[in-house]
Amino acid sequence: MALLEVENLQTHFRTPDGGVNRAVDGLSFSVEAGETVAIVGESGCGKSVTSMSILRLIPEPPGQLAGSIRFQGKDLLKLTEREMRAIRGNEISMIFQEPMTSLNPVLSIGQQIGEALRLHQGLSKQQAEAKAVEMLTLVGIPAPDKRVKEYPHQLSGGMRQRVMIAIALACNPKLLIADEPTTALDVTIQAQILDLMRDLKHRVGAAIVLITHDLGVVAEVAERVIVMYAGRKVEEANVADLFRNPRHPYTQGLLGAVPKLGSSLEGETERLAEIPGLVPSLKQKIQGCVFASRCPKVTELCREVAPALEEKAPRHVAACHYAEREAIAA
Amino acid sequence: MFAYIIRRVLATIPVMVVVALFVFSLLYLAPGDPAAVIAGDQATPADVERIRASLGLDRPFVVRFSEWAWHIIRGDLGISIFTNLPVSRMIAQRIEPTLSLMVVTLVLAVVIAVPMGVVAAWKAGSWIDRAVMAFAVLGFSVPVFVVGYVLAYYFALGLDWFPVQGYTPLSQGFGPWLSNLVLPAVALSSAYIALIARITRATMLEVLQQDYIRTARAKGAGQRTILFLHALKNAAVPIVTVIGIGIALLIGGAVITESVFAIPGLGRLTIDAILRRDYPVIQGVVLLFSFVYVLVNLLIDLSYTLFDPRIRY
Numbered sequence: 012m013a014l015l016e017v018e019n020l021q022t023h024f025r026t027p028d029g030g031v032n033r034a035v036d037g038l039s040f041s042v043e044a045g046e047t048v049a050i051v052g053e054s055g056c057g058k059s060v061t062s063m064s065i066l067r068l069i070p071e072p073p074g075q076l077a078g079s080i081r082f083q084g085k086d087l088l089k090l091t092e093r094e095m096r097a098i099r100g101n102e103i104s105m106i107f108q109e110p111m112t113s114l115n116p117v118l119s120i121g122q123q124i125g126e127a128l129r130l131h132q133g134l135s136k137q138q139a140e141a142k143a144v145e146m147l148t149l150v151g152i153p154a155p156d157k158r159v160k161e162y163p164h165q166l167s168g169g170m171r172q173r174v175m176i177a178i179a180l181a182c183n184p185k186l187l188i189a190d191e192p193t194t195a196l197d198v199t200i201q202a203q204i205l206d207l208m209r210d211l212k213h214r215v216g217a218a219i220v221l222i223t224h225d226l227g228v229v230a231e232v233a234e235r236v237i238v239m240y241a242g243r244k245v246e247e248a249n250v251a252d253l254f255r256n257p258r259h260p261y262t263q264g265l266l267g268a269v270p271k272l273g274s275s276l277e278g279e280t281e282r283l284a285e286i287p288g289l290v291p292s293l294k295q296k297i298q299g300c301v302f303a304s305r306c307p308k309v310t311e312l313c314r315e316v317a318p319a320l321e322e323k324a325p326r327h328v329a330a331c332h333y334a335e336r337e338a339i340a341a
Numbered sequence: 342m343f344a345y346i347i348r349r350v351l352a353t354i355p356v357m358v359v360v361a362l363f364v365f366s367l368l369y370l371a372p373g374d375p376a377a378v379i380a381g382d383q384a385t386p387a388d389v390e391r392i393r394a395s396l397g398l399d400r401p402f403v404v405r406f407s408e409w410a411w412h413i414i415r416g417d418l419g420i421s422i423f424t425n426l427p428v429s430r431m432i433a434q435r436i437e438p439t440l441s442l443m444v445v446t447l448v449l450a451v452v453i454a455v456p457m458g459v460v461a462a463w464k465a466g467s468w469i470d471r472a473v474m475a476f477a478v479l480g481f482s483v484p485v486f487v488v489g490y491v492l493a494y495y496f497a498l499g500l501d502w503f504p505v506q507g508y509t510p511l512s513q514g515f516g517p518w519l520s521n522l523v524l525p526a527v528a529l530s531s532a533y534i535a536l537i538a539r540i541t542r543a544t545m546l547e548v549l550q551q552d553y554i555r556t557a558r559a560k561g562a563g564q565r566t567i568l569f570l571h572a573l574k575n576a577a578v579p580i581v582t583v584i585g586i587g588i589a590l591l592i593g594g595a596v597i598t599e600s601v602f603a604i605p606g607l608g609r610l611t612i613d614a615i616l617r618r619d620y621p622v623i624q625g626v627v628l629l630f631s632f633v634y635v636l637v638n639l640l641i642d643l644s645y646t647l648f649d650p651r652i653r654y
Contacts, residue, residue, distance in 0.1 A: 068558055100560035107559075112552040117574045117649050127560045162650040178560065 012084060013041040014218050015065070015186055019078035022057070022064045026073075026294070033293045034060040036242040037078070044185065047212065047219040049233035049250070051226065051265070055290045057242040058222045059108075062188045065220070066105055067095050082186070101131040104179040108191035110171035114163040120147070120174055121159035127181050146177035149214075150207060169200035176207065180215055187212075190222040205231055226269050230254060238262045241290055241301040244320065248327035258323045258334035261286070261302045300331070308333055342646070342653075349642065353635050360631040361413065364624045365406050378618050379422060396422070413628065419621035423614075428625040431610060438508045439606035442529065442598065443591050445522045450530040450537060451584060457534070458541025458580075459568050465546055473538060480535030485594045489528035489601035496524060506603040525602045529594045533587050540583040544576035551575070577648035585641035592630050 022035040035057040042048050050058045063069050065080055067087060080087040082103065087095065104127075107113040115123060124146050125139030134142060140159060147155035150173040163171055172192065179187055189208065193201040209232055212219055221233055229236055229250060236253045238246040238261065246259040257263045267284035288305040291297060300306070300313040312332055320330045376393040377384070384392075393399050412419065418428035461473035496502050509517040548554070549572055557571045599608035607626055614622035645652045 066559055068555060096561045096563060098561070099558070100562075105559040107552060107556060109552050113556045115553040115557065115571055115575070116651060118571070119650075126557075126562060130561055164651050175556075178556070 014044040014046075014083060015042040015220075016081040017041065017061075017065070017078070018081070020061065020064060020080060021075075021077040022060050022069060023075045023077075024073050025075065030294045033242050033296070035064060036293070038239070038242070038244055039078075040237050040244060040247065042186065042218050042220060045212075045216055045218050046235065047221060047233050048235045048237060049221040049223060049229040050237045050239055051223055051229055052239035053224055053265075053290065055293075056239045057293075058224075058239050059190055061239070062105065062190045062220065062222050065188060066099055066103060068099075068105075097131070100127040100179075100184075101182045102184055103186045103188065104182070104184040106172070106175050106179050106187065106189040106192045108194050110168050110175055110195060113175055114171055116163055118162075119159070120161055120163070120166070124159075124174065124178050124181055127178060131182050142181065143177070146181050147174070149180070149211070150174070150177045151203075152177075168196055169203065172196060172200075172204055173207065176204075176211070180211060180217070183215055184217050186220065187217045188220045188222070191224070192221070193228060194223070194225065201228070208232065226254075226265065238265070241297065242293055243301055244330070245302065246327075246329040247320075248324075248329075252324070252327050256324070256327075258327065258329035259302075259331050260306045260308055260333075262329075264305075264307075302331075346643065349639055353639060356635055357632065358410075360635075361410055361628060362406065364627045364631075365409060367620065367623065367627075409624075418625035418628070421614075421619055421622050423617050423619045423622075428621050431622060432607065432625055432629060435605060435607045435610045437510060437606075438604045439595055439599065439608060441508075441511065441518065441522055442525055442595055442604065442606065443588075445519070445526040446529045446533065446591060446595075447584075447588075449526050450533040450587075453530070454534040454537035455541050455573075455580065458538040459545055459573060461538065461542040462545030462549060463564075463568055465542075470542075473542065477535040477539045480531040483531065485528055485532065485597045486601050488531050489525065489598060492524045492528055493602070506601075508604045508606070525598045525604060528601070529591065529598045532594065533590055536587050536590065537580065537584060541576065541580050544579045545572055548572045548575045574648055578645055578652075581641050581644055581648070585638045588634055588637050592634065 018039050020035055020038045021033070024032040024034060026032055038057070038061060040048070040050075050061060052058050060069065064076055065082075065087065067076070067090075069076065076088055078088070082098070087098070090098070114120075121140045121143045124143035125134070125136070128134045128139045128142050129136070144155045144159050147158055152158050152170060152173055158166070163174070166174065172195075176192075192208065193204050196204060205228060208219070211217075219232075221228070223229060233250050236246075236248060236250050237244055238253075238259065240261050246253070246257070246262045248258075253262065254266065257266055264284065264286040268286065286305055291301065291304055298317070299315050300309075300318050303309050303313040306313065310332075316332070318330045318332045320328045321334075323329050323334050376389050376396060376398060380389045380392050390399075397405065409419070416429060418432070420426070421428055421431060424431065457473050457476075461470045464470050493505055498505060504521050507521060509521045511518045545568075554567060554571055557567050562571065595606070596608035596611055598604070599606045600612060607629070610622065611626045613619075614626065
């Protein structure tokens with residue numbers, strides 16, 4: 012049994028004008044214990060909504076969740092709010108994109124790390140603070156016994172993200188969801204934070220779902236990659252497989268759009284490849300392939316029939332009529 | 342921090358000087374001549390002149406103001422023109438009922454209004470929210486004396502739960518003291534509650550949108566912790582500010598409320614003094630109220646540091 016099994020997840024939002032926004036539309040994937048899975052896609056593809064759905068942080072209404080999210084066999088969508096609270100921050104925890112605004116400005120660092128510990132492990136105030144100091148040491152913050160009494164505005168962005176990680180890991184979660192954890196940080200700090208996450212993952216043994224649009228980050232830390240587009244999974248493969256041999260035209264486009272360091276200095280004058288157009292509106296049910304409106308290889312068939320997710324190579328699925336299929340070895 | 346307190350206390354001095362100047366000018370700005378009032382209908386212009394001279398009203402403005410201010414600094418608010426008693430003693434006799442009324446109103450208003458605003462923001466758009474907002478509009482638009490008489494009619498005359506009017510000093514027991522203050526405090530607090538509840542709701546609505554609220558949820562914090570710890574502490578600065586500004590509302594309202602419920606406090610003293618043109622008393626009371634207002638708002642400024650660690654003086 013996988014640690015997390017998401018099946019046919021649908022997160023829809025009712026819009027004020029009576030329509031429905033299908034932010035996530037029939038997404039399935041699973042995460043094994045201790046594994047790092049990246050979910051990539053451009054803005055608005057539903058990756059953040061997916062992560063919020065797993066923790067049931069989507070306000071309902073206007074949100075509406077259907078399908079199933081089984082965590083250690085339990086369907087999270089069937090739990091009461093109280094049961095869900097016992098899981099949040101304890102067995103599943105989350106790191107957010109904005110370290111500058113994700114910490115409460117009026118509570119001390121120690122209080123914020125200690126909160127989950129007091130809530131889930133019943134620690135006293137003193138015990139929680141002692142553990143908070145320990146967590147700060149673990150995430151590499153110097154002078155932790157001084158920092159623990161400080162407030163977020165006294166820390167830099169990178170430090171704050173370390174604090175967020177300390178909060179997330181305080182209760183030894185089995186699953187850590189990291190939603191764009193490095194996007195708001197300087198490149199050098201990004202590398203530090205990624206190193207830290209990788210290091211702690213081995214120490215704590217948590218599985219990680221990494222939400223990002225940064226393929227560099229994916230290559231760095233993920234084992235498996237899920238490519239999302241317009242609320243659906245369009246491709247999934249091992250990280251090496253995906254980078255070496257992307258099957259879906261959208262994935263190919265994403266990889267083509269990554270600039271290479273110093274490419275223009277070496278006389279390469281070619282423009283960076285871009286994917287023309289925008290993600291389609293999620294308010295209408297899309298007939299045919301979701302990527303059809305932007306796909307360079309589009310045909311009549313794509314506009315009419317939605318391609319199913321097929322195994323194009325061993326453990327490599329893609330939803331495209333034309334992705335070449337290899338003989339699947341037995 | 343300590344230096345800041347000193348600075349702030351010193352900064353209140355110019356404010357108080359301006360207030361004092363204004364209060365003193367009342368004598369000149371207000372129509373009617375106290376000398377003529379004291380002299381009575383039968384007096385000749387010479388009598389009036391004599392009384393004016395005996396009161397020192399014939400000397401230049403600057404001289405009189407400096408002399409008056411010097412006395413006030415030493416705690417001497419002058420002698421009532423009417424009763425011939427020291428104003429400070431008259432105020433001292435009347436201060437307890439007014440202070441009691443204001444403190445009970447303040448506590449009542451904060452205890453009711455803040456949770457009301459928090460719940461309204463949490464349930465924004467629901468019937469609870471709409472009910473709170475409707476009450477806020479009503480509370481602000483119905484005058485204190487209407488609320489006062491309606492309350493007295495139903496809860497004192499009708500149900501006989503509380504005394505209709507009057508005041509019992511605290512020295513005669515907490516129960517009687519409080520029971521006399523319940524209706525006036527409720528009447529006086531309605532506008533104040535409306536003000537605080539509205540600001541609480543508006544500020545909380547904004548705070549609840551913030552990323553750190555989502556972080557608290559992701560940690561597994563319960564709704565009450567999120568609302569009253571994570572959110573309210575962030576919303577506290579605007580809320581306590583409006584509580585302080587609202588003290589002005591309370592002072593004005595207290596004068597009317599004391600009339601409605603026949604409470605022998607500073608409000609009654611003020612009204613009587615105004616009717617008699619008893620300027621030293623008017624000046625004394627207005628100065629006292631201004632001083633209280635400035636002091637409360639100073640305390641509120643200092644309280645910001647308790648709520649928000651980013652504010653350091």
